[in-house]
Amino acid sequence: MRVGLTYNLRKEVSSAEGLPEDFYAECDAASTIDAVKAAILDRHEDVIMVEADECAFEKLKKERPDIVFNMAEGLWGESREAQLPAIMEMLRIPYTGSSPLALALTLNKAKAKEILSCHGVPTARFTVAADASFDAVMAASRLNFPMMVKPLLEGSSKGIRNDSVVHNIDSLKKKVESLISGYRQPALIEEYLDGREFTVALLGNGAKLRCLPIVEINYSALPEGVTPIYSYEAKWIFDRPESPLDIFSCPAKLDAGLKKAIEAAAINAFNALDIKDWCRIDVRLDRAGAPNIIELNPLPGILADPRENSCFPKAARAAGLDFSTMVNSVIDIARERYGI
Numbered sequence: 013m014r015v016g017l018t019y020n021l022r023k024e025v026s027s028a029e030g031l032p033e034d035f036y037a038e039c040d041a042a043s044t045i046d047a048v049k050a051a052i053l054d055r056h057e058d059v060i061m062v063e064a065d066e067c068a069f070e071k072l073k074k075e076r077p078d079i080v081f082n083m084a085e086g087l088w089g090e091s092r093e094a095q096l097p098a099i100m101e102m103l104r105i106p107y108t109g110s111s112p113l114a115l116a117l118t119l120n121k122a123k124a125k126e127i128l129s130c131h132g133v134p135t136a137r138f139t140v141a142a143d144a145s146f147d148a149v150m151a152a153s154r155l156n157f158p159m160m161v162k163p164l165l166e167g168s169s170k171g172i173r174n175d176s177v178v179h180n181i182d183s184l185k186k187k188v189e190s191l192i193s194g195y196r197q198p199a200l201i202e203e204y205l206d207g208r209e210f211t212v213a214l215l216g217n218g219a220k221l222r223c224l225p226i227v228e229i230n231y232s233a234l235p236e237g238v239t240p241i242y243s244y245e246a247k248w249i250f251d252r253p254e255s256p257l258d259i260f261s262c263p264a265k266l267d268a269g270l271k272k273a274i275e276a277a278a279i280n281a282f283n284a285l286d287i288k289d290w291c292r293i294d295v296r297l298d299r300a301g302a303p304n305i306i307e308l309n310p311l312p313g314i315l316a317d318p319r320e321n322s323c324f325p326k327a328a329r330a331a332g333l334d335f336s337t338m339v340n341s342v343i344d345i346a347r348e349r350y351g352i
Contacts, residue, residue, distance in 0.1 A: 207297025
């Protein structure tokens with residue numbers, strides 16, 4: 013079987029581009045792309061490499077792989093994660109993971125939270141600051157401090173910094189203005205959840221959907237005084253391969269009731285957004301100890317090196333799946349969905 017691999021290669025931001033320094037953070041390093049390619053070749057005869065740039069359509073049209081392992085994040089536009097799947101649907105090429113609609117909805121955190129709320133899946137109360145005319149006083153009248161402020165349309169902790177949890181109107185206004193100016197998109201404002209935080213990796217569809225061992229994020233491992241969130245600093249500065257933080261535990265130490273509640277919230281979120289094949293879902297407990305969905309990651313990061321603290325492979329290893337088996341399991345799940 014000829015398997016395509018769609019991806020975006022991480023690059024350095026040049027000063028001439030006028031982009032945020034973390035613009036390419038969602039894209040994958042060459043080492044990750046090579047590791048996924050090697051994993052696919054463990055089980056399949058050929059891998060067709062397709063970078064998700066303006067040439068991707070023509071290459072997919074010419075090569076027509078039997079199925080595509082999609083890990084392309086896209087670069088431009090609020091529906092960038094949906095672009096390659098939409099192309100593959102146009103060309104009738106099967107691919108792993110979620111549909112263009114699901115990918116577009118989950119990238120827009122407010123739309124995802126609206127759908128979760130409609131389905132009764134707990135998520136923090138929120139509002140959206142659409143532009144510079146945002147009224148911080150009005151937001152404060154609807155939500156309770158402290159609040160979490162982040163870009164509406166990003167992942168990989170982009171735009172989430174140590175100052176993203178705000179405690180008063182002045183800091184709320186300053187943070188919102190900074191995000192809108194720097195990322196050229198609206199800001200999502202949520203009531204801050206101050207309980208334990210987890211991430212849940214899921215594999216499968218329908219009755220075969222399963223949660224892998226839950227990962228807990230232990231913020232006590234961060235330097236003293238740092239805000240207990242998985243910020244850009246925590247993910248890319250404090251936690252580095254040459255000096256990894258002991259920030260994750262997997263399987264998380266949970267009593268049976270809380271484990272069941274976290275898994276139920278993740279599964280309900282997966283189904284509410286019509287996710288396919290795999291996903292990593294971030295969960296945080298509220299003051300009452302109830303699980304709330306932070307966000308869904310239907311294109312989860314999969315760094316192969318265990319020192320890089322990538323949560324989906326970490327959960328897979330805890331479930332007895334090595335990197336190659338994990339990657340090929342996603343392909344197998346998609347093949348079954350397509351009837352291939």
